Amino acid sequence: MELRCYRPFVALLCQVLALILWSPLAAAAPNHIAAELVAGPAAAPGGQTTIAIRMDPEKGWHGYWVNPGDAGLGMQLDWTLPEGAKAGEPRYPVPQTLLVQGLMNHVYESEYAILVPFTVPAGAAPGSRLPVQVRAQWLACTDQICVPERAELATEVSVSTGRAAEQDAKVSRQFDNWTRRLPAPLDRAAAMVLTDANLRLAIPLPAAVPLGAPHVFIREDKVVDYAASQVFARQGDVLLVTIPRAHFAARDADALSGVLKLDEAGNGIAFTARSGQVPSGGNPIGGAPRLPALPWLLLAALAGGLLLNVMPCVFPILSLKALSLARAGESQAHARIEGLAYTAGVVVACLALGAMLLVLRAGGEQVGWAFQLQEPLVVVALFLLAAVITANLLGLFEFAVPGFAATGSSRSYTQGAFATGLLAAFVATPCTGPFMASAMGAALLLPMVPALALFAALGLGIALPFLAVAFVPALRMRLPRPGAWMARFRRWMALPMGLTALALAWLVWKVGGQTFVALALLTLAMVLAALGWAGRKQRRAKAARVPALAAALAALVGTALLPRPAPPAAHIESVLDTRSFSEKALAKARRSGNPVFVYMTADWCLTCKVNEEVAIERGETKAAFEKAGVIVLRGDWTRRDPEITRYLTAHGAAGVPLYVWYAPGRGAELLPQVLSSALLAQKAGR
Incomplete structure (x- = not known):
């Protein structure tokens, strides 16, 4: 078992041991982090300057930020100042993260400086030098051991005479360098929502600011889980951050402060967050898992789409192409055109669904793959469509079911193949097979163009078997030749489509409740009655336009009049608790x-x-x-x-x-x- 479960106890133990060992004997040992107190530029009486505590760890050793993380100890300062002088709140540079045995630490592994504002006494004599002393205590650690260290540091602050005089150029450059390493303060407060589960932040940050490796350090202790994955998303000029709470979170707060690290170069901003509204959604960035290279993702999407063809989600729709494939042996040119039309339909549908998904997420909607099936009216529409196709395959009426019609022009075949591709891709979206999950998950994290390329590759994978049959004569010649068997096969193809309709009816009940599914079934009955009327006219060689329009009107009106779906059931039926x-x-x-x-x-x-x-x-x-x-x-x-x-x-x-x-x-x-x-x-x- 990792130590993560016991982080608070480990941290407390480290602090207790550090206090016990802070003794003259410990102080006599040489420090592994060298410390120096450096005075900044001269300041006028009553004015302000800066004092730096420069820390220089030995190789392999590190010091800690003000909040050390899961284990460690921040620096403690005890000042001895001239009368009337004041030392302000220390300002730390942007820290680094260091994960050791499941414990997340906020550290500095190379030279760093803690800058302290210093106020010169109003009665200080111009040209004088003020003695400043501080007793500093800190913890120096490697990946294996920690050693408490201390030092008595001293310097002198110059009081300006008011005359123009050159400052020490070396000191000025040094302080300029240290100041640049401090996180830049935000001019506006961030918003925060603190729950038992996580801390959510909305940090105002221009969209143009690059984020290479973002990480948020919270100054207050025992609020968040330091080692947990942080989730970042952008919504315009606002950065959204979600951080899980600590296992033993001990505090609630209306305001928090922290530092947002922007990149590995140590750039960052300091912010204060207050309770307020934090939007959801946005484009995920930064803290998401590292993605494989785009070629591998494209290959995964292609393989995932190909495997969908053998899953029950897609098979009923593929039955609509079975007769077309058998018929395709009549003409090589016709087979290729129909294969390309079917492929185009699948790819267009995948691109359209993918683009809609990305646009909705960019607008703040919390949606994912197969989002359309979370809409009860879409499920009703699919149910009606599957039932109507089943009735057509059984001969209730004659209609050019996409990609199935036994007679018609070359143009109608092409249009039918394209429509079948659209339908196959639309119905295939609930399925998530091998390879597909990683590719579709990556599509939500990538920019628009490569994300759409993944959706297109998925569609190409779904269409690949039919494309191969269309362009490889040896495969096409293995299909049975057209004949009387096709009429019987058509009836048998109604079985998987009918099972699909039954499954969708069950789903309509699950998403909407008993009243919802009852009215959906009533709508289907009216649609089938109108289509049966159309079939009788067709068998008498009469026009069936009026009953066809009646069926379409019944479907539209019946769907529009469906009540609001019932809320999801609170009770979970399960063998498990x-x-x-x-x-x-x-x-x-x-x-x-x-x-x-x-x-x-x-x-x-x-x-x-x-x-x-x-x-x-x-x-x-x-x-x-x-x-x-x-x-x-x-x-x-x-x-x-x-x-x-x-x-x-x-x-x-x-x-x-x-x-x-x-x-x-x-x-x-x-x-x-x-x-x-x-x-x-x-x-x-x-």
Whole structure:
């Protein structure tokens, strides 16, 4: 077990030991951090200058910021000043982070200077020199040991005579250099929201300011989890930061202060935050996980799209292409045109969904991949469409189902293939298979152009099998030749499409409730009645325009009149002792010292449901979890939930499923997207 769970106790132990060892014997040992008190430029009586405490650690040793982090000790100063003189609050340069055995420290590993404002007594004689002394105590550490150190430091401050005189050029340059290393103060206060789960900040920062490696250091102790991942996002000229609370957070506050490190060069800004409104959303930056190179991400997106073709999410729609593929052997040119049209439809749909997702997130909306299926009316529309296609395949009416029509012009085939591609990509979005999760998660963190390239690669992967059949004659020749079997095959293809319609009806019930699904079924009945009327006219060789318009009108009016969906059920039906996920619930669970298992799911996510059936909702999993005292938190993303979206984004995921394990005292461990009960039992048994 890492020491992270016991950070507060380790820090307290270090401080107690330091105080015990601060003795004349300890002081007699040579310091590993050399200290010097340096006076700044001369100041007039009653004026102000600066005194620097220059610290120079030996190689491999480091000193600490005012808030040392999980372990360590900040510098303590005891001044001896002339009467009427004042020493102000020390100002520290931007620190560095140092993670040692799970403990996050705020340190300085090279020469640094602490600058202290010094006020000259009003009665000081011009031209005099004022003696200044300070007893300084600090902790010097390596990665292995810590040694308490102390020094009696002295200097003299010059009182200006008021005449123009050159300052010591070397001293001026030195102080200019030290001053540049201080964090620049913000001219406006930041806003903050402090909850049991995390600290959220809105720091006013122009969008033009580059952020190479951002990190926020909070000055007040025992507020945040120092070693936790910090999530950064930009929303215009505001930087949004989310930092998890400490396991043993001991304070609440209406105001906090801190330093935002901008880059590895040590540039930063000092801010004060007060309670206020902190917006959500924004474009994720900085603290997100490191991404693979773009070529690898493009390859992952391509492979992920290709694998979607064998998943049940997409297969019912692919059945619409089956007859087209059989028919495609009639003409090589026609097969290629239809394959390109289908590919274009898939890629355009993926690009459109991806662009809409990125635009919504840039506007502050907490959405992720498959966001359209979180809208109940979109689910109703898909349900009606799947039911209508099923009725067409069964022969209720004749209509050029996209990519299926047995007769028609070359133009109609091309349009049908394009429409089938659009539909296949739209329905495929709930699925998240191997390779796809990392690529889609990266798309949310990349700039617009490479992100859209990933969405296009995903679409190309979905269309690749049909594109191969269209352009490789050997593959196309293996397909059966057109014949009477096609009519029977058409009827059989109604089976997977009908199962899809039933699954969508169940989903309509889950997202909207009983009244919602009942009215959706009534709307479908009116649509099918109108289409049946159209089919009777078609079999008599009469025009069916009026009943077709009636069916479209019934679908539009029925959908528009649907009531507001019922709120999600609060009760979770589970074999396990499962609780609803929230940031507050996660923070409380982690503070308990028990293992925590978080899983993000959605009713429209087939992969999620399979994992729940074969791995999570199992008797053996329940027994292992009860024995280890595992706390289970379930996040239901069927309907939009900003907290869940933030959590997914923080872990580099664009959508569900997501499975995260928290061992006591450790950080988040991402589990595979394909689970087994043996894997969960193994995690619980550690």
